[in-house]
Amino acid sequence: xxxxxxxxxxTVKVTFRKKxxxxxxxxxxxxxxxxxxxxxxxxxxxxxxxxxxxxDGGVISNDIIDTLGNMEDFEVVNTESASIDNLLLDDxxxxxxIFPEDYTENIIxxxxxxxxxxxxxxxxxxxxxxxxxxxYTENIYMLARASGGQKEVFDRLYEGYRGQALRLETARVxxxxxxxxxxxxxxxxxxxxxxxxxxxxxxxxxxxxRNRTYYRICSAPVKPREYVLSNxxxxxxxxxxxxxxxxxxxxxxxxINTYVADWQMxxxxxxxxxxxxxxxxxxxxxxxxxxxxxxxxTLVITPTCMLGGCFWSAEFMPDIMQKISYIIPQRWALDAVxxxxxxxxxxxIALNLGVLLAFAAxxxxxxxxxxxxxxxAGRFI
Amino acid sequence: MKMVKIVExxxxxxxxxxxxxxxxxxxxxxxxxxxxxxxxGKSTTINMITGLLSMDKGSIWVMGKxxxxxxxxxxxxxxxxxxxxGIYEDLTSLENVMFFAxxxxxxxxxxxxxxxxxxxxxxxxEHINNFPRxxxxxxxxxxxxxxxxxxxxxxxxxxxxxxxxxAQSRKHILQSVQMLNEMGSTIIYTSHYMEEVEEICxxxxxxxxxxxxxEGTQKELMSIITDQNSVWVSISGEADRIDKTELMExxxxxxxxxxxxxxxxxxxxxxxxxxxxIHYFTEKDIPIKNIENKxxxxxxxxxxxxxxxxxx
Ligand SMILES: Nc1ncnc2c1ncn2[C@@H]1O[C@H](COP(=O)(O)OP(=O)(O)O)[C@@H](O)[C@H]1O
Ligand SMILES: [Mg+2]
Numbered sequence: 001x002x003x004x005x006x007x008x009x010x011t012v013k014v015t016f017r018k019k020x021x022x023x024x025x026x027x028x029x030x031x032x033x034x035x036x037x038x039x040x041x042x043x044x045x046x047x048x049x050x051x052x053x054x055x056d057g058g059v060i061s062n063d064i065i066d067t068l069g070n071m072e073d074f075e076v077v078n079t080e081s082a083s084i085d086n087l088l089l090d091d092x093x094x095x096x097x098i099f100p101e102d103y104t105e106n107i108i109x110x111x112x113x114x115x116x117x118x119x120x121x122x123x124x125x126x127x128x129x130x131x132x133x134x135x136y137t138e139n140i141y142m143l144a145r146a147s148g149g150q151k152e153v154f155d156r157l158y159e160g161y162r163g164q165a166l167r168l169e170t171a172r173v174x175x176x177x178x179x180x181x182x183x184x185x186x187x188x189x190x191x192x193x194x195x196x197x198x199x200x201x202x203x204x205x206x207x208x209x210r211n212r213t214y215y216r217i218c219s220a221p222v223k224p225r226e227y228v229l230s231n232x233x234x235x236x237x238x239x240x241x242x243x244x245x246x247x248x249x250x251x252x253x254x255x256i257n258t259y260v261a262d263w264q265m266x267x268x269x270x271x272x273x274x275x276x277x278x279x280x281x282x283x284x285x286x287x288x289x290x291x292x293x294x295x296x297x298t299l300v301i302t303p304t305c306m307l308g309g310c311f312w313s314a315e316f317m318p319d320i321m322q323k324i325s326y327i328i329p330q331r332w333a334l335d336a337v338x339x340x341x342x343x344x345x346x347x348x349i350a351l352n353l354g355v356l357l358a359f360a361a362x363x364x365x366x367x368x369x370x371x372x373x374x375x376x377a378g379r380f381i
Numbered sequence: 382m383k384m385v386k387i388v389e390x391x392x393x394x395x396x397x398x399x400x401x402x403x404x405x406x407x408x409x410x411x412x413x414x415x416x417x418x419x420x421x422g423k424s425t426t427i428n429m430i431t432g433l434l435s436m437d438k439g440s441i442w443v444m445g446k447x448x449x450x451x452x453x454x455x456x457x458x459x460x461x462x463x464x465x466x467g468i469y470e471d472l473t474s475l476e477n478v479m480f481f482a483x484x485x486x487x488x489x490x491x492x493x494x495x496x497x498x499x500x501x502x503x504x505x506x507e508h509i510n511n512f513p514r515x516x517x518x519x520x521x522x523x524x525x526x527x528x529x530x531x532x533x534x535x536x537x538x539x540x541x542x543x544x545x546x547x548a549q550s551r552k553h554i555l556q557s558v559q560m561l562n563e564m565g566s567t568i569i570y571t572s573h574y575m576e577e578v579e580e581i582c583x584x585x586x587x588x589x590x591x592x593x594x595x596e597g598t599q600k601e602l603m604s605i606i607t608d609q610n611s612v613w614v615s616i617s618g619e620a621d622r623i624d625k626t627e628l629m630e631x632x633x634x635x636x637x638x639x640x641x642x643x644x645x646x647x648x649x650x651x652x653x654x655x656x657x658x659i660h661y662f663t664e665k666d667i668p669i670k671n672i673e674n675k676x677x678x679x680x681x682x683x684x685x686x687x688x689x690x691x692x693x
Contacts, residue, residue, distance in 0.1 A: 003484065010469075010480050017471040216467030216528070219431050220484035221453040 003222050007230035011204055012237070025200055029242050033193040034249045034256075036186070050129075051079035051087060051096035058104020060140060060158075064133070088120045089316060095119035095129065108144050108154055112137050120313045127259060127341065186256070187337055188310030190246070191330050194239065194269055195301050198276040201235040202293055205284045224372040232277060232364060239273035240266070260340040268340070268349070271356040272333040278363025285370035304328050329359045382445050384409045384536055384567040385430060390439035392425050392591075399425040401591035402439070407569065407584075412562050414582030415571040416679060418689075421588040423571040424464055427540055430569075431461055444535065457485060460534035460566075464541045466525045470514045474505055477513065478527050485532035499531035500524075502560075504553055519550025526554065530561065537561055538569045543577060555581055575679040587683055594686050602682050608651065609635060609685065611675040612658060614644040616667050623667070631657050636684060642670075647681060 015021050050068060054061055069076040079087065079096060087093040098116040106113050115133050143161060147153035208214035217227060243266055250256040258265055280297065287293035305311065307321065308330025314322060325331040336352035385407040392400040400422045407413045415423050428434040430441055432452035441448035443455045468477050478496040487495055500509055503523040513521055522542055529537060539558065543551045558581055562568050572578050578585055579599060586596040595602055623644060625637045633652030638645040646658060655672075662669050683689075 006480070006483050010472075013476075014469050014471050211469070212463060212465040212467035213469060214467075215433075215463055215465070216461075216481065217484065218433055219456065219459075219461040219463065220481060221456040221486075222484055223453070 003226045004230045004233060007217070007222070007227060008233040008237075011230065011234045015204060015234075025238055026242060026245060029193060029196070030245045030249055033190060033246050034254055036189050036193075048074050048094040049092065050074055050076045051084060051093040052076050053079055053081050053084070053096065053098045055101045056099040056103035058102070060104040060107060061099040064099075064136065068129075084118060085316065088118065089312070097129075097133075107137065107140055108147075108149070108151070110141070110144050110149065112141050120316055187258075187334060188305065190269070191272060191308075191333055192301070192305050192310050193246075194243065194273050195276045195279075195305070195330075198235060198239060198273065198280045199294075199297050199301075200238070201231070201277050201280040202284045202297060204234065205231055205281065206290045206293055209284075210290065225368040228281060228364065228368040228371055231281065232274075235277045235280075236270075236274065239277065240270055243269045243273065258337075258341075260337060264340055264346055265337070268333060268336045268353070271353050271360070272329060274360035275329040275333075275356050275363065278360045278367065281367035282363050282370070285367045305330055307331075309334050329356055332356050332359075382409070383407060383442070384411070384444060385569070386442040387426075387430075388440050390426070390429065390441060391437045392422075392429060392434065393437050398591050400429070403588075403591070403593045404439075405586060405593065405596070407567065409567055410562070410565075411584055412558065412568045412570060412582045414578035414585040415569060415588060416573070416575060416578045416585055416683070417571075417588030418573050421573075422591040423588055424540055425591075426588075427461075427538055427569070427571065430538065431456060431459055458535045460529035460532065460537045462526050462529045462537070462539040462542050464544070466521045468513055468521065468524055468528060470512060473510050473512055474500055474524055474527070475509045477524060478531050481528040482531035485534075487532055495531045495533070496527075499527040502530065502557060503527040517547070517550075519546035519553075522546055522550065522554065526557065530566075533566075535566060536569070537566045540571050541573070542570075543572070543574065551577075575683070579679055585679065587679070587686070589683075589687050595682060599679070602679065603676075605682055605685070608649060609681070610648050610650055611681055612646045612648055612655065613673040613675050614646065614658070614662065614669055615671040615673075616642050616644065616662070617670050618642060619667055620644070622665060628658070628661060631661065634658075638684070645675075647685070 015025070052065055054065065065076055068074045077093075079093070081098070084093070084096045088096065096118045098118070100113040100115070103113050103115070115137070117130055117133070139161065140158070143157045144154060147157055205214070208217070214227075218224070247258075247262050247265055250258065251262065260268075279300065283296045283300070284293050287296060307317075307325050308314065308328035309317070309325060310330055314325045314331055314334070317325065332352045332355045336349040336356075339349050339352070340346070383406050385405070387403060387405040390400055390403050391398070403422075403426065415426070417423055425434065429436050430443060430448065432448055432455060436449070444458060446455055448455055469480070472480065475493075475496055478499050479492055482492055482496055482499075497506075497509065500506055503526050505520065505523055505527060508516070508520065513524055516524065526539070526542060529539075543554055546554075555577060558568055558570060570578065570582060582599075584596075584598050585602060586593050587602070588594070595605060620639055620642055623639060625639070628634055628637045628644075628646065631654055633649040633654040635647040635649060637647075648654065659669070659672070
């Protein structure tokens with residue numbers, strides 16, 4: 001234990017003795033991240049295009065559609081259900097709303113059906129829409145109950161309700177539009193940046209190997225797993241600082257809303273950071289030179305981010321790829337954030353966090369084993 | 382108890398046999414020299430003593446402990462000066478020494494005191510708060526040594542500590558090796574400079590291609606070649622006109638080596654051939670500046686045993 005602390009403290013000291021490393025480890029990653037997120041996040045005033053599939057055609061669904069269409073921020077277009085996926089992927093539509101058959105009739109009958117909302121950009125795009133629909137539907141459901149199933153009574157109540165509710169909601173939309181909101185793409189960036197940031201992890205070990213200080217440390221009574229652990233500790237600290245700095249910048253400087261409590265975001269990204277650090281260490285453990293290590297991390301980061309759904313939603317990938325995506329840690333991290341965005345409780349992502357921690361544990365074990373059997377301590381270039 | 386005992390040790394890298402079935406015993410209090418050209422297997426042997434490399438065959442005991450399963454106990458009592466300088470350029474001299482010494486269990490004021498002593502010992506007192514980035518090669522090597530001795534190890538292993546440094550630093554290092562030994566440490570000193578080994582070592586093993594080809598005190602090694610003597614003929618130029626094979630034809634000549642303007646001829650003691658050697662030069666009209674009769678050195682021992690120079 002003492003060795004781990006000594007080694008970790010020394011690594012931090014050596015790394016940040018160079019002032020330029022503050023820029024390399026904190027300023028650049030955080031700025032890069034926040035800027036690219038800024039570019040990919042939705043500015044509230046942007047027009048959201050909603051594709052509509054109306055299988056109902058009753059008065060209530062038509063009213064909802066009209067209301068949305070009359071709002072400044074939305075444009076509604078009628079769509080065929082067959083073409084939704086393509087339109088969504090091509091970014092022609094921000095989301096699609098599907099009204100089930102007999103929606104109006106059922107809701108008056110006291111048995112409301114569910115309006116389905118489809119998006120590839122993450123729940124953030126539709127979260128307001130969903131809340132609005134939910135509230136609207138609930139209110140109408142109450143009217144329906146109040147009218148006891150009598151059509152005339154309902155119609156009268158509904159007529160009165162229409163006017164008020166919409167004014168209320170419009171006011172809320174204006175409020176929200178002032179903030180930017182995180183999109184799936186920018187969320188993918190966040191995950192990818194955590195991964196790239198941990199490339200620096202690798203650099204710390206590589207530096208020790210190049211300078212022969214790794215060899216020197218190994219000649220002292222230090223176990224290889226203590227060395228690996230000390231590096232893990234150092235890097236966790238660095239990654240956590242990076243994540244917290246990013247979130248602070250997002251929240252307070254760029255005013256990007258993630259729709260997830262900050263501490264929950266730190267926990268999810270922190271767990272993912274552990275995985276990324278572990279992966280970085282595995283790469284260093286197997287690489288025979290700095291060059292090899294660099295090449296390997298590039299080879300690993302981009303494809304796994306693609307497969308894991310950082311650039312597009314994993315749900316839109318072919319079946320087989322979706323199955324594969326479950327062995328990619330990014331997928332689990334993204335799913336966790338998306339689940340939280342839907343308003344789920346923190347307990348609901350326990351599985352995701354468990355899987356991420358398991359990935360990290362496996363990577364650390366492989367790295368530690370490899371470090372303990374590798375005999376090139378003196379030869380690394 | 383022996384400080385180090387090596388029995389039938391072998392290490393291979395793929396097809397390369399880096400250490401080939403060697404056995405050695407190093408007594409407490411010795412300065413033991415491991416002499417051999419580059420690639421002989423010196424560093425590989427040392428890395429097995431310190432437990433950094435696994436052994437393919439054989440065994441090593443350090444202070445009576447089996448190197449296979451008490452690595453950390455052994456490492457704690459060893460101070461290693463690696464062949465490649467292993468220090469942090471972004472830490473001051475003092476911070477470097479304190480960090481490495483702390484890994485050996487030193488702490489608090491004791492740690493600082495010992496670190497300062499080690500730097501004093503290696504002549505770096507004035508540079509205690511300077512960064513090694515600006516140090517000369519010799520100063521870096523001295524710092525490398527300071528990092529190895531602050532915890533006062535019973536066994537100090539120095540792997541070619543004088544490669545590529547100025548004469549003054551080298552002299553300083555050789556002196557400190559002897560002082561460390563007088564202060565009670567056993568020392569293993571590897572080098573491919575025979576002058577150094579001759580100057581400081583109490584006992585020497587000569588390694589080549591992974592094997593120990595000779596071992597003993599200097600006297601014992603010289604006795605391998607007591608039936609030989611060495612004649613050094615200095616000329617003022619035209620060394621290219623000398624044909625080694627012609628010289629070798631002279632009865633009694635064992636080997637010939639031309640080093641700038643000095644022709645080094647190894648002779649059998651039993652045959653008087655000095656007149657014929659001189660004749661060779663006068664006949665070719667090559668003026669002789671000086672002739673010396675040299676007593677054999679380790680270089681000659683190596684040459685005799687392997688037919689090659691130590692520093693090819
Ligand atoms: N990690 C390694 N992988 C492959 N070959 C090695 C390795 N380390 C040393 N060797 C080879 O083993 C032999 C002995 O090397 P070494 O012990 O470094 O010699 P020395 O220290 O005497 O110069 C050399 O032929 C060298 O090329
Ligand atoms: Mg060597």
